[in-house]
Amino acid sequence: MTRWLAARSPEASPTLQLACRAQHFRRWEIPRSSYPMTRPGYLTWRAKLKSQAAAQVAELLASPAVDPPLAAYDIDRVAALVRKENLRDDDETQVLEDVACLVFLDDQFDAFESKPEIDEDKIVAILQKTWAKMSPAGHALALQMQLSDRAQTLIHKALGGESALLGSVESHTVMPESSNRVASPSPAPPPLSSPSGPVKPPLHTLISSHDFAAAAAAAFPAKTYAFVSSAATDCLTHRANTTAYAAIGLRPRVLRDVSGPVSLGTSMLGRRVSSPIFCSPTSLGALVHPDGERALGRACQALGIAQVVSTSASFPLGDIVDAIRSSSTPAPAGSDSGGDMIPVFFQLYVDKDRAKSERLLVAAAAFGCVGGVFLTVDAPVMGKREADERVRADESVRAPMAGARAGNDGGGGGLGRIMGQYVDASVAWADLAWLRRCLPPGTPLALKGVQTAADAVRAVDAGVDAIFVSNHGGRSLDTAPATILVLLELQRCCPHVFDRVQVFVDGGVARGTDVFKALCLGATAVGVGRGALYGLNYGEEGVRRYIEILNEELETTMRLCGVTSLDELHPGLLNTRAVDHLVPESAADDHPYAKWRRKPQGSKL
Numbered sequence: 001m002t003r004w005l006a007a008r009s010p011e012a013s014p015t016l017q018l019a020c021r022a023q024h025f026r027r028w029e030i031p032r033s034s035y036p037m038t039r040p041g042y043l044t045w046r047a048k049l050k051s052q053a054a055a056q057v058a059e060l061l062a063s064p065a066v067d068p069p070l071a072a073y074d075i076d077r078v079a080a081l082v083r084k085e086n087l088r089d090d091d092e093t094q095v096l097e098d099v100a101c102l103v104f105l106d107d108q109f110d111a112f113e114s115k116p117e118i119d120e121d122k123i124v125a126i127l128q129k130t131w132a133k134m135s136p137a138g139h140a141l142a143l144q145m146q147l148s149d150r151a152q153t154l155i156h157k158a159l160g161g162e163s164a165l166l167g168s169v170e171s172h173t174v175m176p177e178s179s180n181r182v183a184s185p186s187p188a189p190p191p192l193s194s195p196s197g198p199v200k201p202p203l204h205t206l207i208s209s210h211d212f213a214a215a216a217a218a219a220f221p222a223k224t225y226a227f228v229s230s231a232a233t234d235c236l237t238h239r240a241n242t243t244a245y246a247a248i249g250l251r252p253r254v255l256r257d258v259s260g261p262v263s264l265g266t267s268m269l270g271r272r273v274s275s276p277i278f279c280s281p282t283s284l285g286a287l288v289h290p291d292g293e294r295a296l297g298r299a300c301q302a303l304g305i306a307q308v309v310s311t312s313a314s315f316p317l318g319d320i321v322d323a324i325r326s327s328s329t330p331a332p333a334g335s336d337s338g339g340d341m342i343p344v345f346f347q348l349y350v351d352k353d354r355a356k357s358e359r360l361l362v363a364a365a366a367f368g369c370v371g372g373v374f375l376t377v378d379a380p381v382m383g384k385r386e387a388d389e390r391v392r393a394d395e396s397v398r399a400p401m402a403g404a405r406a407g408n409d410g411g412g413g414g415l416g417r418i419m420g421q422y423v424d425a426s427v428a429w430a431d432l433a434w435l436r437r438c439l440p441p442g443t444p445l446a447l448k449g450v451q452t453a454a455d456a457v458r459a460v461d462a463g464v465d466a467i468f469v470s471n472h473g474g475r476s477l478d479t480a481p482a483t484i485l486v487l488l489e490l491q492r493c494c495p496h497v498f499d500r501v502q503v504f505v506d507g508g509v510a511r512g513t514d515v516f517k518a519l520c521l522g523a524t525a526v527g528v529g530r531g532a533l534y535g536l537n538y539g540e541e542g543v544r545r546y547i548e549i550l551n552e553e554l555e556t557t558m559r560l561c562g563v564t565s566l567d568e569l570h571p572g573l574l575n576t577r578a579v580d581h582l583v584p585e586s587a588a589d590d591h592p593y594a595k596w597r598r599k600p601q602g603s604k605l
């Protein structure tokens with residue numbers, strides 16, 4: 001169960017992990033024979049198993065032997081998952097069901113189907129029911145399993161005529177055993193089908209960012225999904241980015257005539273854009289779609305929103321700019337582009353060979369459409385992303401501007417770690433002067449990855465034009481603060497920053513309400529990283545739909561909060577009490593009460 005859970009949901013929450021392991025808790029206490037061997041008897045037996053396991057597990061988790069104790073709501077959550085409540089509407093319950101079905105197919109199916117009392121019709125019916133309970137992501141994993149010939153035949157029979165259910169068998173295997181060992185890739189699995197494309201629901205059926213994430217989980221090749229979805233070590237910051245948004249409440253105002261149009265237009269570093277949502281820089285876009293950042297660029301252009309192009313993009317900046325320029329779709333009115341191209345921003349990782357970075361910046365300036373440079377400061381070395389390490393990399397993958405290539409070594413196949421080796425970890429505050437000299441005068445400079453009030457103040461004093469609050473989507477340093485909490489820290493400890501520079505933020509933004517909350521706390525614009533890549537799963541059109549959904553949700557949130565203009569947003573529209581205790585009270589570089597300092601080496605203490 002644990003291995004299949006890691007394959008199905010590498011970032012499963014602790015409660016889901018517990019529920020997964022506890023699912024069949026003391027199952028032997030209620031043998032199947034204690035209920036009639038009929039369908040009603042079977043269903044009653046199964047219901048009894050679930051409720052008994054949930055009750056026993058909850059009792060065990062609440063016992064004083066569990067130290068530190070678990071919160072009551074976590075215990076309730078584990079019990080609800082074990083009871084498989086809300087299978088269709090609760091993503092985590094669905095993951096649990098998928099894992100149970102995958103274990104059945106992988107580990108128990110052959111023995112089960114060879115029992116004399118189980119005839120072929122019966123096993124085919126069981127397979128059909130199993131399949132119906134699984135999500136598209138579960139189907140994708142099942143279709144990539146290495147199954148016995150007999151199992152394959154029966155599955156073909158069970159799914160016969162339902163070709164829409166049969167997904168692609170990618171040229172990789174995602175057996176969880178093999179995913180733990182990079183050095184020995186498993187052979188390609190035998191094809192169960194001859195599909196025409198990956199398992200993907202039609203674009204028009206996706207109506208939320210979560211739908212896009214689920215479609216990506218089902219359709220991306222294992223390595224792509226591991227790379228895009230992964231975060232550092234225990235993924236706590238990655239999750240906190242999202243949960244901190246959820247913990248902040250809204251304080252809607254009513255009877256304010258919100259019938260008029262809502263304008264989302266704003267400006268980023270002096271350039272008009274049609275929405276405060278933009279695409280954060282993400283590397284290796286071609287893993288997701290052959291047109292990678294070029295398709296992203298065309299989508300952003302058509303939407304009138306900003307795209308930040310990564311140094312580690314799959315295409316040189318010139319290719320991306322060409323793709324945008326040759327795109328026929330004019331930028332929308334709200335962007336005030338006057339028919340010109342919306343500027344792209346260039347994200348810089350400083351190369352250990354500084355001359356290479358200098359050449360890149362000169363080339364970027366020569367395109368005449370780069371609206372500013374975002375220096376990434378939260379990844380002097382790459383974070384430890386275990387899901388990415390565990391899946392072998394295709395060594396033909398390249399990042400042309402960085403001159404980086406994928407590889408596999410004793411540590412794994414992590415694309416971030418291996419391809420990020422060109423990044424110069426020696427970059428320090430003093431280097432901002434060097435960077436300024438490399439840029440044409442007047443080019444706006446933003447620092448991406450600011451995570452404390454102390455560094456925000458320092459950045460403003462150093463003369464940057466914008467601060468980008470980011471923790472790399474939780475991919476760098478695990479347990480670093482959720483980004484929306486950093487915005488609160490800035491508001492509490494150095495509010496003057498918001499009057500001096502623009503503040504951008506990203507990390508965990510999945511809903512219009514998240515964007516709204518960040519804007520209320522002083523952000524000028526809000527970036528999406530993984531989300532844009534989940535949209536890119538459907539090419540340019542998918543990115544457009546993804547951003548349009550967020551825009552629509554933001555507009556609805558605004559109206560329901562009684563405002564129709566971004567200028568009307570302010571912190572009073574939020575209730576942050578549930579997280580206020582997590583927000584530092586001072587920008588000082590010390591601890592509020594622990595004043596102890598380590599003694600010099602050699603001292604006895």
Ligand SMILES: Cc1cc2nc3c(=O)[nH]c(=O)nc-3n(C[C@H](O)[C@H](O)[C@H](O)COP(=O)(O)O)c2cc1C
Pocket residue numbers: 227228229241280281282283310311312313347376448470471472473474475506507508509527528529530531533
């Ligand atoms: C696949 C992937 C690649 C990324 N590559 C870069 C990069 O090259 N440069 C950079 O500054 N940030 C990079 N990031 C971080 C994003 O810019 C952004 O900060 C983060 O994804 C925001 O979190 P979210 O994914 O929850 O929206 C990357 C993120 C992802 C998911």
